[in-house]
Amino acid sequence: MTMRSFSGEQAMNIDRRWLTPITAGAFLLSAVTGVLIFFHLDIGLNKLAHEWLSWLLVGAVVLHVTLNFGALRRHLSSRLGAGLLGLCMLVLALSFLSLGEKQEPPFMASIHALADTPITTLAQVARREPEDVREILRGEGLHPESDAQTLGELAGPNPHRQMLLLNKLLGQH
Incomplete structure (x- = not known):
């Protein structure tokens, strides 16, 4: 044809x-x-x-x-x-309907865990001083007042924003 x-x-x-x-x-x-x-x-x-x-x-x-x-x-x-x-x-x-279960990619569990971690622990994971972490967060428009605050508290519930901030904190330094 x-x-x-x-x-x-x-x-x-x-x-x-x-x-x-x-x-x-x-x-x-x-x-x-x-x-x-x-x-x-x-x-x-x-x-x-x-x-x-x-x-x-x-x-x-x-x-x-x-x-x-x-x-x-x-x-x-x-x-x-x-x-x-x-x-x-x-x-x-x-197949386009949701059965009420929100499925996230497996790596999101680690994003949520890091976002719920206090700044002091996050600093250890990032191999930075807590003051350096606070300074980076301030540079991103956040206002950390205590090392006990978490990234989730400061950045809000948006996982995309949390990932971008974690990338900044965990990236090369």
């Missing part, structure tokens, strides 16, 4: 001889790396390959659907085909 661009020029020749192997290969890559990630068995570049090379699968499927659009329309005209597609769309919509 030859695709035409919006200007009417021939843009690409979609041929099953190359499209089917690319689609199958991209699916295999995505499926295997996805299963490894699901069971926390991924190593090396598995996650990176899954995230980025899945775009190959998306592109191949779009071309495959384009090539077989007539057959897809026939399948969707049946109750079974329309129902299965509707079910998949419902599952997709439900």
Whole structure:
């Protein structure tokens, strides 16, 4: 099948001889790396390959659907085909709902712990003097009055701001 661009020029020749192997290969890559990630068995570049090379699968499927659009329309005209597609769309919509549990990345536990640590302890972790920590915080517009105060008390509950401040405190000096 030859695709035409919006200007009417021939843009690409979609041929099953190359499209089917690319689609199958991209699916295999995505499926295997996805299963490894699901069971926390991924190593090396598995996650990176899954995230980025899945775009190959998306592109191949779009071309495959384009090539077989007539057959897809026939399948969707049946109750079974329309129902299965509707079910998949419902599952997709439900996947955006939150079940009330806020999940954070694992590293956030250490951010929260450091943000709830008094300045004196934070200074030890940062290998700085407490006065140096207070001075850095003042330079960031905060007003530490006591070494017993925490970064969370001074910076507020915004974890992004806390991370930026921790980066300043723990960075090179």
